[in-house]
Each structure stands twice: as structure tokens, then as C-alpha cells.
Amino acid sequence: MVCFCFLVDQRWKLTGTKPVAGTCSRCGGGASVGDMKTTTRFCYVPFYWKSWKAIICTFCGAILKSYR
Numbered sequence: 001m002v003c004f005c006f007l008v009d010q011r012w013k014l015t016g017t018k019p020v021a022g023t024c025s026r027c028g029g030g031a032s033v034g035d036m037k038t039t040t041r042f043c044y045v046p047f048y049w050k051s052w053k054a055i056i057c058t059f060c061g062a063i064l065k066s067y068r
């Protein structure tokens with residue numbers, strides 16, 4: 001009997017931020033340009049990485065705009 005594992009998850013990590021003019025539409029906090037890194041994992045083994053930039057809120061962590 002063959003057992004397949006379909007456990008795929010995706011998580012992103014913030015690797016750096018730079019303050020930028022603007023405020024968060026959710027909480028009114030300060031916005032930053034963040035360097036993001038997305039890792040897609042299959043059965044807990046990372047097999048795909050992607051780096052992207054996004055404008056995020058430093059206060060609540062909301063993604064206000066993304067550049068993919």
C-alpha cells in the first residue's frame with residue numbers, strides 16, 4: 001500500500017524593512033517597504049522560494065500593497 005502525503009504549506013518571512021511615506025488603512029500605523037521571502041513546503045520540505053516586495057504596516061502587519 002502506498003501512502004501519499006499531500007501536505008503543502010506556504011509561509012512568508014520578512015527579511016528587511018524600510019520606512020516609507022503612508023499609513024495603514026486598517027489601523028493608521030506607519031507603512032514600510034518590506035523584503036519578503038515566500039517558502040512553499042511539501043511535507044515540510046522546502047522546494048520553492050520566491051522573493052518579493054510589499055508595503056506592509058509595521059504596527060499590525062497588514063500587507064497594504066504587494067509587488068510580485
Ligand SMILES: [Zn+2]
Pocket residue numbers: 024025026027028029057058059060061062
Ligand atoms: Zn496597520
